[in-house]
Amino acid sequence: MAAIYRRELKGYFNTMIGYVIIVFLLAFSGIYFMAYNLNYGYPYFSYVLSGGIFMLLIAAPLLTMRSFAEERKNRTDQLLLTAPVSLFQIVMGKYLAMITILGIPCAVYLLFPLMIKMQGTAYILSDYLSILVYFLLGCVYIAIGMFVSSLTESQIIAAIGTFGILMVIQLWSGIIGFLPSSAMANVFGIAFLLSLLVWAVWRMTQNWVICLILEIVNLGVNGIVYAVKPEVYENLLSTICGELNLIDTFNSIASNNLLDVSGIILYLSLIVFFVFLTMEMIQKRRWS
Known part of the structure; x- marks a missing residue:
């Protein structure tokens, strides 16, 4: 798994995708940071992450679109599947490489609450928890994107499909309002x-x-x-769908400074679920 992880991580930086995503996330977060925290004096860095959470809708598809679609298009997936490693190691090696790319800007984010502290009042614990939840939400998005990439050999279709699913997640609260009650x-x-x-x-x-x-x-x-x-x-559909609102878990930290433990469990469960689905799709193609 370590060899696949290094190979994938190196590939993201050789193609500049890794640099672009890291710079993209840091640049937009920096703009929001200057606007919210430095200019307007908001003491919470979570405002920055809340305002810029849409950036994950762009970063995740770009990061995941090549994970398996490129291997399938170039017919190198068969070489990978016949390597002396398990399917779990292949999928996790790729997945860990992608969340490492996301983890780099999140690690830099840890410095921003300290900068706020230097200017006056800051809420370090709340901000660090919001960064953790933001990272976990990104990990869920990456797991979804990796699964979509395993369904097709087109990187464009994988990116558009992932973006569409993530957009539905982003608009989930509004969608729930249209569900019937009878x-x-x-x-x-x-x-x-x-x-x-x-x-x-x-x-x-x-x-x-x-x-x-x-x-x-x-x-x-x-x-x-x-x-x-x-x-x-x-109202059963609305109740069930309300429990699956991923954005609410982040908003409970960003807006109310409350850690939703059930939401964290949901994030981890979805990560495991989509990693499992990815493995199943690859396993199916291996024997087809």
């Missing part, structure tokens, strides 16, 4: 989402027997629960 609409919505998960399982396993059983359980359980106690489904 029990009937929610039961159909829940059944549809679970059917999509069953379809995803079929795409990865190609086992129609297991997927058929899962779909029968999905429709049967939802139908029975709705018939017995329909009020359970009222």
Whole structure:
């Protein structure tokens, strides 16, 4: 894994992508820092990260688009898969290289609260926690982008697909507001989402027997629960989707100085989930 990590990290700096992303994040953060903290005197560096969180929507697709799409296009993925390393080591080597690129500007961010402290009042602990949550959110975005890159051999499609998913995450709070509240609409919505998960399982396993059983359980359980106690489904979609709002975990630090532990667990769970999905997609292509 160490060899793959070094190879990938070196590749990002040989192609200038690593330098561009680092400079991009630091430059925009520096502009926000001067505007918010130096000119207007806000004592929280978390304001800077909150105002510039959209930068991850651009940095993550640029960082992840080549991770597996380029290997697949150049047909070097087969050489990599036949190397004497496990699939987990391949995926994690690439993933760790990408989060290292993100970690460099985040490490520089640690200096900004100290600069604020030199000017007067500062909230070091709150700012450092916001930097940690910002980094973890970036790690989630990178895991999503890596998975999208494993689906295609086009870097452009991988970048656009990742950006589209991240934009939906960014607008998640507004999207939730359009969800229906009635029990009937929610039961159909829940059944549809679970059917999509069953379809995803079929795409990865190609086992129609297991997927058929899962779909029968999905429709049967939802139908029975709705018939017995329909009020359970009222606003259920909004409640579930609200728990998946990734931006709220960061905003709880940036705006309220509260660390959402459940949100951190959600971040880590999503990282593991998308790394697993990436491994499954590559494994499927290996034996196809």
